Amino acid sequence: MRFMVGRADGAQAVYLVKEGQGFDLTARFAGVGPDLAALIETPKLMDEVQAATDLGPPVSTNTITPALPLARPGTIICLGLNYVDHIKEGGYEIPDYPALFMRGRKSVMPAGAPMVRPSCSEQLDYEAELMLIIGTGGRHIQEDEALAHVFGYTTFNDGSVRDYQRKTHQWTPGKNFDNTGAIGPVVVTPDELPAGAAGLKIESRVGDEVLQSSNTSNMIWSAAKIIATISEYTTLEPGDFIALGTPPGVGHARKPPRWLRPGEVVDIEIEKIGVCSSPIVDEADMPKTAAE
16 A cells, blocks of 8 residues: 555545545544554554545545654664665775664654755755655564564655764764655555565656666665664664665765755655655745744
């Protein structure tokens, strides 16, 4: 199944997406609610949705303004170095353990919302990434069982402010500026994708300019391996997000560097999942309440 959370006319709802049309599950099923939380936490509700033949009248997905898949995401864990050529272009040694970091909730926003270049830096970079959403939590999850813990996969742009990322050995500042991590808009359940969402084309673009182009089969650590690794040190919970790293072609590695500029629209596309588009705006041009 393919889900999209957003507003078409009135309150926020969960839509089941089929061939460019969205069916309002929130209106059709009393227990669904305004985001994916209930579907993630209630397998019987998922079964009911899947079995339904009458989903009500559709709307065009083009009329839906996306929202985050979860209004309040769980823990957001990101993998920094997961494609060999990206590791090399950044000047790093290939690690023998995943480079993991975390994002806060204020750093992420839905697809379609502005990605904000902060007033203190012009070095806003793009990173096309596959992201998964945990459906069933657990600790010490075995790799061969890990994919059963995935609710779905989506598209992520890990927008990075590079000079702040490089200020210390920890990447936290550069990865946590407000409104720099775009998620969605579509969440695809595992049954519609290859195991672990492997073998999918992943690309970033600005207009006709292709910035990154690779395949998720080039990841060093698979989705299953990352879930198992993370669950060694923390209990994963339903609604946690895990981003799986970016391929080569990022802006800071280009000569000269290729930073995102206000007025551009950056598209992240993953085969069989969808496109995450983000207009780039300068912080100074944002309404004061949105920029604070």
